Amino acid sequence: MSAVANPILRLSDVWVEYGDKIVLEKVGLDIEAGSFVSIVGPSGAGKSSLLRIILGQERPTRGQILLDGAPLAPECGPDRGVVFQRYSVFPHLTALDNTMFGLECEKAPFMARLFGRARQEAAARAAEMLQAVGLGDSMDLYPAQMSGGMQQRLAIAQALIKRPRILLLDEPFGALDPGIRADMHALIRQLWQDRALTIIMVTHDLREAFTLGTRVIALDKRRHDPHAPHRFGATAVYDLALRKDTDAAPGAAAPAIPAQDVHIHEGA
Numbered sequence: 001m002s003a004v005a006n007p008i009l010r011l012s013d014v015w016v017e018y019g020d021k022i023v024l025e026k027v028g029l030d031i032e033a034g035s036f037v038s039i040v041g042p043s044g045a046g047k048s049s050l051l052r053i054i055l056g057q058e059r060p061t062r063g064q065i066l067l068d069g070a071p072l073a074p075e076c077g078p079d080r081g082v083v084f085q086r087y088s089v090f091p092h093l094t095a096l097d098n099t100m101f102g103l104e105c106e107k108a109p110f111m112a113r114l115f116g117r118a119r120q121e122a123a124a125r126a127a128e129m130l131q132a133v134g135l136g137d138s139m140d141l142y143p144a145q146m147s148g149g150m151q152q153r154l155a156i157a158q159a160l161i162k163r164p165r166i167l168l169l170d171e172p173f174g175a176l177d178p179g180i181r182a183d184m185h186a187l188i189r190q191l192w193q194d195r196a197l198t199i200i201m202v203t204h205d206l207r208e209a210f211t212l213g214t215r216v217i218a219l220d221k222r223r224h225d226p227h228a229p230h231r232f233g234a235t236a237v238y239d240l241a242l243r244k245d246t247d248a249a250p251g252a253a254a255p256a257i258p259a260q261d262v263h264i265h266e267g268a
């Protein structure tokens, strides 16, 4: 376990099992508020499973997750927002209505519709959010009228409208062209800094992991049983804290890291 004083998230001895298949075993992690944590690892290592349990969509089969020192509520709370690789926006709603939807669900959980002044306030907040992600001129467009990059910007606006403190990103830029990806890196870095977010991002792209992350965690199996591939789960096999100049230009390569600032330690 990587000990951090007053972590925003603490995972202690967390296991995720599906029947007799062990996906994650003995995961122990402290996540510091304001950090940008990149999670890497081979396909099937349990990266998305880890995000789902932090989001509260699923519960670990063993172990404990603390959010600000208190056990994680069993459902997804407004303190955590999520963006997936595949566009999660609603095709029948405009960008503005897509962004407002989260607020409408929160404030009018049965009808998911606000009226009068409450609606005006929600629309103003959604418009501000769309400006922040660079969609200020596209509020009336439907997702089918938007590019992939624009749809991911919209998904980020949806995730951030409820002002979460933790943003979970599951391969958010994996389906985008390299040029658009660079723009999205700049955007996410800006939002991370401006909104003092804690970000946990799963990616297959090591360059992306090191460029954006202040910490890179690799999940993998420490033990393999060739006769029973599901007998052992993955855990954090590498945990690298990177010293980052947060004022670096968006998209800039990570600065060189002096050897003494690289901490490689075994998972729990």
Ligand SMILES: Nc1ncnc2c1ncn2[C@@H]1O[C@H](COP(=O)(O)OP(=O)(O)OP(=O)(O)O)[C@@H](O)[C@H]1O
Residues within 6 Å of the ligand: 018, 021, 023, 041, 042, 043, 044, 045, 046, 047, 048, 049, 050
């Ligand atoms: N609901 C489920 N029931 C059974 N097995 C599951 C379930 N969800 C995930 N798994 C299994 O858990 C393992 C880890 O899946 P997960 O999607 O977390 O891995 P990943 O590291 O995110 O993979 P990828 O990089 O390919 O997206 C996989 O073997 C998957 O088949």
